[in-house]
Amino acid sequence: MGRLKQLKLVVALGGAIALSASVGVAWATTGATTGYPQPKHPVPATVQAPFEDRYVLTAVGSGAGIRSGEMKFEFEEGSSPQFLVGISQFYSYGPTGEIETGLFTFYPPKELPNGKGLGFTALKVGASAQYGQLTEDGELRLFTPEGAKMKGELRLHGGGPWPVEFKVLDDDERYTASPPAARQIHEAEPSKPGWGGEPSEYEGEYELTNGAEDPTAKAGSLGAVIGVAQGLGVKGAVVSEGSMKVEGDPAVATVELETGDTNRTFTLTKLVWQGDQRVAQVHNEGPDSPPVGRFEGTGGQGEVKGDLVSGHSVYKVEFKLK
Amino acid sequence: MRYLASLVAIGVVGAMAVAGCGGGGSSSGTSGSGGGDFVAGAESACTAANKQIAALGTPQQEQVTQYIEATEETIEKLHRQVAGLDASGATETAYVEGLAEAIPVLTKMGNAARNENFDAVRELSAGLVEIKLGELAEAAELKSCAEVPVSA
Numbered sequence: 001m002g003r004l005k006q007l008k009l010v011v012a013l014g015g016a017i018a019l020s021a022s023v024g025v026a027w028a029t030t031g032a033t034t035g036y037p038q039p040k041h042p043v044p045a046t047v048q049a050p051f052e053d054r055y056v057l058t059a060v061g062s063g064a065g066i067r068s069g070e071m072k073f074e075f076e077e078g079s080s081p082q083f084l085v086g087i088s089q090f091y092s093y094g095p096t097g098e099i100e101t102g103l104f105t106f107y108p109p110k111e112l113p114n115g116k117g118l119g120f121t122a123l124k125v126g127a128s129a130q131y132g133q134l135t136e137d138g139e140l141r142l143f144t145p146e147g148a149k150m151k152g153e154l155r156l157h158g159g160g161p162w163p164v165e166f167k168v169l170d171d172d173e174r175y176t177a178s179p180p181a182a183r184q185i186h187e188a189e190p191s192k193p194g195w196g197g198e199p200s201e202y203e204g205e206y207e208l209t210n211g212a213e214d215p216t217a218k219a220g221s222l223g224a225v226i227g228v229a230q231g232l233g234v235k236g237a238v239v240s241e242g243s244m245k246v247e248g249d250p251a252v253a254t255v256e257l258e259t260g261d262t263n264r265t266f267t268l269t270k271l272v273w274q275g276d277q278r279v280a281q282v283h284n285e286g287p288d289s290p291p292v293g294r295f296e297g298t299g300g301q302g303e304v305k306g307d308l309v310s311g312h313s314v315y316k317v318e319f320k321l322k
Numbered sequence: 323m324r325y326l327a328s329l330v331a332i333g334v335v336g337a338m339a340v341a342g343c344g345g346g347g348s349s350s351g352t353s354g355s356g357g358g359d360f361v362a363g364a365e366s367a368c369t370a371a372n373k374q375i376a377a378l379g380t381p382q383q384e385q386v387t388q389y390i391e392a393t394e395e396t397i398e399k400l401h402r403q404v405a406g407l408d409a410s411g412a413t414e415t416a417y418v419e420g421l422a423e424a425i426p427v428l429t430k431m432g433n434a435a436r437n438e439n440f441d442a443v444r445e446l447s448a449g450l451v452e453i454k455l456g457e458l459a460e461a462a463e464l465k466s467c468a469e470v471p472v473s474a
Contacts, residue, residue, distance in 0.1 A: 215447075216470050220456030221368060221400065222424055224375050224471030225393040228386065229431060229447030230439035262380050262473075284382075 001155075014046065036085050038077050039108030041188065044266045048075070048109055050145050051118055052084060056168040058182040061162025063296075064154060067091045068179045071166060073106070084109045086120060087138070089179045104156075106140050117143040122156060133184065140164075190274030193301055194251050206304065206319035208242035215240070227262035230313075244304070244319045252287055253280065257315055266310060268295055276300050282310050361412040361416050361463060367403040368459070368467035371396050377473040394428035397421060397453045407459070413462040420458045424450055 057069035067089035071088035086106030106120035119141045124132035138155040147166040153161040163185050179281015195202040215230055215238055216223035230238040241258040253268035267287045277298040280292045302321035307314050372398045381389035401421040409415045427449040434442035459467035 057378060082346060088406050168403060215451045218454045218456040219451060219470060220459045221371055221375060221397065222450045222453065222455050222473060224378070224412070224473065225431075226447050226450050227470075229450075231442050232386065234445045238444075264380070 010288065019283065028064075036083075036107050038079065038081075039083050039110075041108075041110065042081050042083065043109050045075075045109045047111060047115075048082070048084045048118065049222050051142055051150075054173075055150065055166035056173075056175075056179045057090070057164060057168055057182040058167045059163070059165035059185050060154070061160070061164070062184040062186050064156065064160065064162040064164075065092050066182065068181050070169075070175065070179050080119075083107075084120075087125075104140075105134060112141060112143075115144070117141065117152070123155070142166075145267075153181070157169070174255075190272045190277045191270070192273050195271050195273050195278050195280075195304065199251065201302075202299070202304075202321075203246050205322045206244040206246070206322055208239065208244075208257075209304075209320050210239070210316065210318040210319060211241050212238045213240065224262070227259050231257075231259035231262055231264065239315055239317060242317060244317075255317070257308075257317070266308060266311075268308075272301070278304055278306060282308060284310060324354050325369065337441060347468060354432060360404075363407040364414075364462075364464050365416070365466045366405045367400050368464060368469075370402040371468060372466065374409065374470040379473045381438075384441070387432060390435050390443070391433040394432055397424055411462075414457070415463045417455070417458040417464060420453045420455045422455050424455065427453075470472050 005245055033204075038045040052075060053073060057066070057071070057072045060066045060069075069088055069090040071086060071087040071091050073084045076080045078205045088104050088106070090102045090104065092100045092102060096199075103125035105123045107123060108121065109118045112119050119139060120138055121141050124137040125134060137157060138288060139161065140152060140154050141161070142150055142152040144150075144295065145168070150166045150168070152164045152166070154164045155161050164184075165182075216227045219226050220257050239257050239259055242256055244253055244255045249271075251271045253271065255266040255268060257266070259265045267283040267285075267289075269283060269287045269291075270281040272279050276298045277296070278297050280295040282293040283289045284292050293309035295306055295308045295318075297304060298307065303319035306316075308317055309315075325384050341367065343420060376395055378392055379388055380446075401418070409418055431443050431446045434440075434446060456468045456470065459465075
């Protein structure tokens, strides 16, 4: 298959994948990327050469939410001096376990300090794999391979870095569906009770500081369904208003969120912290109801911000103590 | 593939529905008995529709599909009712067209919800926001139609 045809296949299937969470994407790591200009800061080919290979993800930091993945690095065809471009497909966990797919390319290569390896900007592939039509979404750092294994760090969507480990695939090793699940590397969980050293630091009434314009305001009869829909999805529901009250021993947070004209109340229990990390369990119907998700974020000095996950929905919230 | 095929099929059905509804609307687009009848009829239909939508309440996750289906049914009925009235001006016609535009979007949202693709449901709802049905209703002086149904 010609290089251009391969690219077209990647582009076309990328669109299809975006529509459905279907699997069967061995093509993703056999496809090619084109049109990448010479990097401003060339890296010697001898430094890049050990990374030119096909890989499967074997371990990943649990915070990344990635189940599995494949990746390939190859020298851009005809490039002189030569430079590597990578392409990967990651399968991610949705909050309730459904699998979503994400395509990324990695460019340009940069030498890490002390000869540790190579770093790449992670570019998210949307409707096109053509350079110039990609959006920066993070960074991949790869440490010099040791035999068939390679470790690294990944930042995506403003999160991380998360540790990653890859294994080189044999030439004839192909996956007809999603690769096997990578081992989840669990980071140190916060364990101190509450959301700060002293209850006076975090107890009280908070106001939402990242409220968006009410999308239902001018929607007439469609306002209600818009309000419901805007509260769905794992990419961050649109919250127009909200508040939070933290009280009690052990501390419990009551969170009121408004998406359009739809109000939702969540109860957060098992509040724990470590450094600037703030974590809690999320309930829909009071503290004694079954947990439906988790709050993960950061905080301190009267502020708490993060993702509140409830079933299929993720609410990106930022609160400030009144 | 089956998913894409169903999307195409839904698109065709949606297009047919819009075409059919548009036909009804065009017949009422001729100048006739005046806007008063349209306003009164539309206000009455909107009040009933908003009541039905408000009565649906706020759905839990597992009820979202039924919620969207019920809303779609109500908006379809509302559209049929106002399209059957004698829209006398551009603003009234624009409101009727806004309702027609919403129906295929709601169909797609329902389909996405059935597939538990809730990100798609949220993203598709941007299409409803863009219609600005409340603004169209205000422009046509349809006070009840401009109101957002609020669950009890």
